[in-house]
Amino acid sequence: MLEKEEITKWFQSLQDSICLQLQKADGQGTFHEDKWERVGGGGGRTRVMTSGRIIEKGGVNFSAVDGELAENISKALGLGHSTFYATGVSIVLHPENPMVPIIHMNVRYFETTSKDGSSTWWFGGGIDLTPHYVDENDARYFHKQLKKVCDQHDPGYYQEFKKWADDYFYIKHRNETRGIGGIFFDRMNEKRGKSKEELFAFVQSVGESFAPIYTHFMAKNSLMKYGENELKWQRLRRGRYVEFNLVWDQGTKFGLDTDGRTESILMSLPPQANWEYEYKPIPNSEEAKTLGLLSKGKDWI
Amino acid sequence: MLEKEEITKWFQSLQDSICLQLQKADGQGTFHEDKWERVGGGGGRTRVMTSGRIIEKGGVNFSAVDGELAENISKALGLGHSTFYATGVSIVLHPENPMVPIIHMNVRYFETTSKDGSSTWWFGGGIDLTPHYVDENDARYFHKQLKKVCDQHDPGYYQEFKKWADDYFYIKHRNETRGIGGIFFDRMNEKRGKSKEELFAFVQSVGESFAPIYTHFMAKNSLMKYGENELKWQRLRRGRYVEFNLVWDQGTKFGLDTDGRTESILMSLPPQANWEYEYKPIPNSEEAKTLGLLSKGKDWI
Numbered sequence: 001m002l003e004k005e006e007i008t009k010w011f012q013s014l015q016d017s018i019c020l021q022l023q024k025a026d027g028q029g030t031f032h033e034d035k036w037e038r039v040g041g042g043g044g045r046t047r048v049m050t051s052g053r054i055i056e057k058g059g060v061n062f063s064a065v066d067g068e069l070a071e072n073i074s075k076a077l078g079l080g081h082s083t084f085y086a087t088g089v090s091i092v093l094h095p096e097n098p099m100v101p102i103i104h105m106n107v108r109y110f111e112t113t114s115k116d117g118s119s120t121w122w123f124g125g126g127i128d129l130t131p132h133y134v135d136e137n138d139a140r141y142f143h144k145q146l147k148k149v150c151d152q153h154d155p156g157y158y159q160e161f162k163k164w165a166d167d168y169f170y171i172k173h174r175n176e177t178r179g180i181g182g183i184f185f186d187r188m189n190e191k192r193g194k195s196k197e198e199l200f201a202f203v204q205s206v207g208e209s210f211a212p213i214y215t216h217f218m219a220k221n222s223l224m225k226y227g228e229n230e231l232k233w234q235r236l237r238r239g240r241y242v243e244f245n246l247v248w249d250q251g252t253k254f255g256l257d258t259d260g261r262t263e264s265i266l267m268s269l270p271p272q273a274n275w276e277y278e279y280k281p282i283p284n285s286e287e288a289k290t291l292g293l294l295s296k297g298k299d300w301i
Numbered sequence: 302m303l304e305k306e307e308i309t310k311w312f313q314s315l316q317d318s319i320c321l322q323l324q325k326a327d328g329q330g331t332f333h334e335d336k337w338e339r340v341g342g343g344g345g346r347t348r349v350m351t352s353g354r355i356i357e358k359g360g361v362n363f364s365a366v367d368g369e370l371a372e373n374i375s376k377a378l379g380l381g382h383s384t385f386y387a388t389g390v391s392i393v394l395h396p397e398n399p400m401v402p403i404i405h406m407n408v409r410y411f412e413t414t415s416k417d418g419s420s421t422w423w424f425g426g427g428i429d430l431t432p433h434y435v436d437e438n439d440a441r442y443f444h445k446q447l448k449k450v451c452d453q454h455d456p457g458y459y460q461e462f463k464k465w466a467d468d469y470f471y472i473k474h475r476n477e478t479r480g481i482g483g484i485f486f487d488r489m490n491e492k493r494g495k496s497k498e499e500l501f502a503f504v505q506s507v508g509e510s511f512a513p514i515y516t517h518f519m520a521k522n523s524l525m526k527y528g529e530n531e532l533k534w535q536r537l538r539r540g541r542y543v544e545f546n547l548v549w550d551q552g553t554k555f556g557l558d559t560d561g562r563t564e565s566i567l568m569s570l571p572p573q574a575n576w577e578y579e580y581k582p583i584p585n586s587e588e589a590k591t592l593g594l595l596s597k598g599k600d601w602i
Contacts, residue, residue, distance in 0.1 A: 034579070048578045059578070173557045173566075239570070246547035247557060256474045256548060263579050265474075269540070271577070275570040277349045277360070278335070 002196045007109045008064045008087045010200075012045075014107070014207045015062040015089050019047055021211035022060070022093075025218045028053035031060065036261050040067035042085075046264040050271075054100060054222045058093035059267030069112060070258060077112065079120070085111040088125075089207065090251070092268035093214065098234035099224035101131035101138070101179065102241060103214050104268070106251065107207045109200075121196070123203045124186035126161075127210060128169045130179030130241060132234045133286055134293045136300070138221075139180045142213065143300040146183050149209045153202040154194075161185045166296040171244050176294040178244045233287050235274035242273045303497045308410045309365045309388045311501075313346075315408070315508045316363040316390050320348055322512035323361070323394075326519045329354035332361065337562050341368035343386075347565040351572070355401060355523045359394035360568030370413060371559060378413065380421070386412040389426075390508065391552070393569035394515065399535035400525035402432035402439070402480065403542060404515050405569070407552065408508045410501075422497070424504045425487035427462075428511060429470045431480030431542060433535045434587055435594045437601070439522075440481045443514065444601040447484050450510045454503040455495075462486045467597040472545050477595040479545045534588050536575035543574045 019031045029052020037043035044063030049055050064087035074082050088108030095102065107125035129142050143162070150157035161183035169178040183206070188199050245252050245268050255265035281287035320332045330353020338344035345364030350356050365388035375383050389409030396403065408426035430443050444463070451458035462484035470479040484507070489500050546553050546569050556566035582588035 050578065057576075057578070173563045235573070242543060242574075243547065243567075246544065262474045266544075266576065267578055269576040272536070272573065272575050273543075274573045275358075275567065276572070277351065277358070277568055278564050 002200055004085055004087065004109065004111055007200060010204065011064075011087055011089050011107070011109075011207075012062055014204075015045065015047065015060055017208075018089070018091065018211050019060050021215060022049070022055065022058075025215040026052040026054050029055050034263075036264065038065050038067075038261070039259075040065070042066045044261070044264060046261070046267065048267055052096075054095055054097065054218050056094050056096040057271040059091065059264070061090045061264050061267065063087065063090075063264070065260075073254075073258075077120075079112055080114050080116070082112045082114045084113075090268075091210065094238065094270045095218070095222070097222050097224065098132040098226050098230040100217055100221040101129050102238075102270075103130070103210075103217075104128050105207075105210045107203050109203075120189070122187045122189040123199050124188060125203055125206055126165060126168070126182060126184035127206065127213075128165055128179060128182035128184070130237070131290070132230070132237045134180060134290045136293075138217065139300040141216070142180065142182065145209060145213050147301060149205045150183065150202075152205060153198070157185075157202070158183065163297075169244070170296065171240060171248065173247070174240065174243070176240065176291070177296055178241065179294070180298070180300060181296075232274070233281075235272055236276065236279060238270035238273040239275045242269055245269065303501055305386055305388065305410065305412055308501060311505065312365075312388055312390050312408070312410075312508075313363055315505075316346065316348065316361055318509075319390070319392065319512050320361050322516060323350070323356065323359075326512075326516040327353040327355050330356050335564075337565070339366050339368075339562070340560075341366070343367045345562070345565060347562070347568065349568055353397075355396055355398065355519050357395050357397040358572040360392065360565070362391045362565050362568065364388065364391075364565070374555075374559075378421075380413055381415050381417070383413045383415045385414075392511065395539070395571045396519070396523070398523050398525065399433040399527050399531040401518055401522045402430045403539075403571075404431070404511075404518075405429050406508075406511045408504050410504075421490070423488045423490040424500050425489065426504055426507055427466060427469070427483060427485035428507065428514075429466055429480060429483035429485070431538070432591070433531070433538045435481060435591045437594075439518065440601040442517070443481065443483065446510060446514050448602060450506045451484065451503075453506060454499070458486075458503070459484065464598075470545070471597065472541060472549065474548070475541065475544070477541065477592070478597055479542065480595070481599070481601060482597075533575070534582075536573055537577065537580060539571035539574040540576045543570055546570065 023030055029049040031047040031049050034046045042065030047060045049058045066085040069082045069084045090106045092104045105127040109123050111121040113119040147158040165181040165184035168184045169181055252265055324331055330350040332348040332350050335347045343366030347362050349360045351358050367386040370383045370385045391407045393405045406428040410424050412422040414420040448459040466482040466485035469485045470482055472479055553566055
């Protein structure tokens, strides 16, 4: 039987592997590590890169925390008094060049044990891409890679999880998707008709796909030219990223509500974000074109 | 009897008066007005100044909206199916010079009418100051002005509403107050042992105190010298302002949840905000001194 220790160890090794691949692709930046412990139980390793050649600010976090489940969360999950164990890897990367997209990935495992001894577990995760400028060929490439990963495990996964990402990575008060979406999944357990081992294998494939996908864009887009106009737009789009993360993201909310380590949770925020009242891009500009593509239900492939 | 029309009209005139006083004190910036209508009922006048001599980005909003109260909000207020009417003025000003504080004020009136004909009403509001650098003389001045306004109406108001502001303008995940606080009050109606006229008179005094208080700081602090170091700190503190407004502010949450006009609600966000992982000011620096003062329960007077 697959135990939490094995899953935890694998997430740690995923963090190591991704950091190495990103450092190699960046060629200049290195990750600074902070090990931390949580008062209620467990801890993590936060790794942050700043001022790389390509990555301006990014974090690759591993954590494994445990303790008593707060009453409101137990209730929301339909459980009585319970303890929990949660482990995972969480990544957000903000590139310097506006032609390189922002990326996010999270893979996680969650376990609860009730006082009566009954227990539940599930996997969750997702990857989504937020280009400052949407290039439809890049979008197709990104979604094709994710579909390939999904198809190896279940022919229905991509379609289901792509829709889930559209609904999740959505900035409701702007009526915009955060970017071009990707995949999102949660509460994946034996009720899906798969064994724990099969579901873990899927999560491993998702985790392993991250570095090849993003280093592809780092290599391809980081030498593209840009000027003040593109930088200005990047900062406004980063403002939208901040809005999504602080207003709508459930992971951020959960972290801040449960007294998580603030600096690790908010490593997702960009180095700089701007807001302009009623900013409207010039009609038919590249910026207007991107805005026009930020809607749900697009078939990018 | 004081009716909502009279209150509404007064809030409109307050917006006019404050805009004129701020323009005069700025000497360069002017307010751009957007009139808007709400699908569910009512509308507003959003006035925004950008690139003033002193005010880099600021908004002075008036709104008067009405409609059906959403079921979850009716429930939270302990009411059955009801209609509501809400009007008020809401202000946030971000100055260019880091030595000038950010300020916020809100004064509002709320009325509900249940299907059975019963109705409730209340006033609410607050002013709070967020200096990038806390100057204790400025803080004393600010709180003395607010105490003077409060004392004209009730000897207990200042102490009660000062504590309320400490608790409200608090960034829980940072364990910091947003700034040096001020006053905050809500649900003020006949249950406070005052007439509607008396409570409105208090709200009017609060509203009228805003421009004299802030133009004092504009005149006094806007010629103070600053350099790259102060600008960097200003941008980081603006980041904290964004965190408060998007994560904790009930007014922002209410607005975004009830499909308010996003650009008017988010006029409170700064022109630029920065985030640095694990930024710690140099010990004994002015920045460190300010951080050390951002805690609840300080008697500034």
